[in-house]
Amino acid sequence: MSDISLLRHGPVTEIRLDRAGAGNALSTALATELAAATGEIGDARAVVLSSGAPRAFCVGADLKERDRLTDAGFMAQRPIFRQAFAAVRDLPVPVVAAVHGYALGGGFELALSGDLIVADETAVVGLPETRIGIVPGGGGTQLLPRRAGAAVAADLILTGRHVRAEEAQRLGLVDRLVPAGTDVEAAIELAGLIAANSPVAVAQARHAMRRGFDVDLAAGLDIEDSAWRAAVFSDDRREGVRAFVERRPPNWP
Structure with missing residues (x-):
């Protein structure tokens, strides 16, 4: 796989988004590889979803790719994206997202698709789809109200605003806030605590x-x-x- 890496940490499997040059923008190819990677976690007891990009967890959908799509192209891409998000949600073991930098649109929805979110101090999250005439389509309209409540979800989704790390923790958008550069280490440690249990x-x-x-x-x-x-x-x-x-x-x- 070119855009996804699988790393083993004892009972924890790390699924790392590795389309670093594009900020892990969700292309059709990346979504396809992500769905496939969820089927290769082996006997892992927990999963960490991480990023190999230095300044982003995932910046959201690849808008350069989408700018070239016709209406038919959007419809052809849609089931591929739905399958990718569903594959993360349906993993049979707990999923901890390790977030640094930008986690926007589909990137934030990927993090929301897991069970817990560990974010470092550089994290910026949001669902800005309404700014470009789109509705969150990776589960954001359903997962965010369940996590943070209807009012917080309405604030973020209807304004499309970005939320920095400290406010994100205060609003319940992320679960643990850690020093810059330690999100993956902290997420693996947390996943390890889960994996040690029955x-x-x-x-x-x-x-x-x-x-x-x-x-x-x-x-x-x-x-x-x-x-x-x-x-x-x-x-x-x-x-x-x-x-x-x-x-x-x-x-x-």
Whole structure:
């Protein structure tokens, strides 16, 4: 792959956007490679989505490419982009985005597609699509309200404004703010903490949170109960309790 690199860090797989010369602008080729890369994480227990570009996580869609597209070309590109964003959202393990520099439009939507966002002090995020006559199409209109609330989402999407790192953390747009240049290191460390836990319990807890978000409390508690049962009757639960009693690290089966 020319625009994507896969790096292994023990139980953590890093999917790195490597179209550095273009600020990782999302071209048709990059979107295609990203979707393919999500199928190559092997037995990873967590994924870090990072950038090899020095001044950007991802600047959004490749507008130079799009300027050459006809209406038919836009329609042909659309399912490729939808597949790429869905592939990140549907990864079977937790995803931590490591953000520095610009994460705009589709770039911010890629970060929103994961579970957690670690941003360094240089980060600038936003969904500026309305400035150029487009609606966020990588999940932004749905993911941002779920993360930060309807009012914050309306502010960002309808104005298209850019938000710098400190305000982004205050608004809940990113989860952890770290010194400049340390976003990938911090994201790998965070992913490693997740990966050290029971794979069954992590998967079931993640499933319960995602499925329970848009249902009423009673239905959500039933989803949680099903997740609890799946975990408590697993070999992971047996090993976790035994390891705690024996005062040793668990060896997850």
